[in-house]
Amino acid sequence: MDDTRGGPLLLIAGRANRPLALEIGRILGEDPESATIRDFADGEIFVRIDRNARGRDVFIMQPTVAPAGSVVELLLLIDAAVRASAARVTAVVPYFGYGRQDRKDQPRVAIGAKLMANLMVAAGANRVIGMDFHQHQIQAFFDIPVDHLYAAPVLTHYFREMNLPDLVVVAPDVSSAKMARGFAKRLDATIAIVDKRRPAANQAEVLNVVGEVDGKTCLIVDDMVDTGGTLANAVIALKERGATQVFAAATHAILSGPAVERLAAAPLEEFIVTDTIHVPENRRFDGLKILSVAELFAKAIECVHENKSVSELFETGAGV
Numbered sequence: 001m002d003d004t005r006g007g008p009l010l011l012i013a014g015r016a017n018r019p020l021a022l023e024i025g026r027i028l029g030e031d032p033e034s035a036t037i038r039d040f041a042d043g044e045i046f047v048r049i050d051r052n053a054r055g056r057d058v059f060i061m062q063p064t065v066a067p068a069g070s071v072v073e074l075l076l077l078i079d080a081a082v083r084a085s086a087a088r089v090t091a092v093v094p095y096f097g098y099g100r101q102d103r104k105d106q107p108r109v110a111i112g113a114k115l116m117a118n119l120m121v122a123a124g125a126n127r128v129i130g131m132d133f134h135q136h137q138i139q140a141f142f143d144i145p146v147d148h149l150y151a152a153p154v155l156t157h158y159f160r161e162m163n164l165p166d167l168v169v170v171a172p173d174v175s176s177a178k179m180a181r182g183f184a185k186r187l188d189a190t191i192a193i194v195d196k197r198r199p200a201a202n203q204a205e206v207l208n209v210v211g212e213v214d215g216k217t218c219l220i221v222d223d224m225v226d227t228g229g230t231l232a233n234a235v236i237a238l239k240e241r242g243a244t245q246v247f248a249a250a251t252h253a254i255l256s257g258p259a260v261e262r263l264a265a266a267p268l269e270e271f272i273v274t275d276t277i278h279v280p281e282n283r284r285f286d287g288l289k290i291l292s293v294a295e296l297f298a299k300a301i302e303c304v305h306e307n308k309s310v311s312e313l314f315e316t317g318a319g320v
Contacts, residue, residue, distance in 0.1 A: 014062030082124035099134035214242030228259035
């Protein structure tokens with residue numbers, strides 16, 4: 001199959017984030033409930049596309065969140081679309097799991113991000129639409145076109161409307177400094193960086209804060225929040241150094257393990273995330289606010305389907 005538009009658009013949703021898929025479908029005027037997906041007694045996943053896919057431009061919406069069944073479900077849906085003679089299959093992956101395993105930084109480890117990319121291509125995907133990969137170079141792991149969207153326009157619009165005084169955008173670690181600079185530029189703010197170290201996986205401790213935060217309003221930005229340890233420690237460190245208010249924003253709210261308890265107890269004014277990952281009601285807490293990226297994804301799908309440029313959607317995040 002070549003990468004040209006086929007017939008009418010067909011939107012299919014996996015089970016990992018049905019609310020986002022339904023909202024994207026509402027904007028596009030398409031029903032994403034186009035497949036039967038169920039689990040067998042032994043845990044195997046069964047998928048069947050319930051509408052005609054022959055010659056159609058198929059978009060499959062599924063973030064690859066834990067557990068790994070979400071990945072298998074996406075691969076099966078891609079394979080089903082290919083075998084149903086779809087003209088083109090695009091994997092819409094709001095959250096790309098395994099993105100932190102993007103290099104071999106110690107002996108005898110897998111490069112999980114590359115493996116996930118290989119699997120999607122091998123299953124038959126012709127294109128990928130994603131948002132805020134953990135590292136931008138993950139785009140190069142795919143041997144097919146990738147449209148990499150940014151949540152920055154949605155998040156910065158929210159904080160611009162708040163008009164926070166004496167704002168400092170804070171990177172929770174050195175690797176987030178580029179993202180923080182992008183936010184600071186759009187919000188006309190200064191920047192600070194938290195110097196931390198990781199004594200073990202999913203553990204972090206703050207050593208220093210580089211930048212002026214005393215008497216300032218701080219906004220911590222990151223691409224994802226997993227167990228919440230890095231963010232909670234950064235909030236405490238900023239408050240100890242004189243920050244008057246501390247806000248936080250992240251694209252992907254993984255919120256695993258003790259994250260909810262840690263963040264609910266942290267002296268945060270608000271924690272703003274997007275809906276790339278569905279946060280169930282029992283994982284929500286006071287101060288958590290979820291912004292939708294459905295419109296961004298709907299516009300990207302529409303542009304790809306109509307063979308229009310997607311660049312206007314992600315150039316706004318080029319400096320992030």
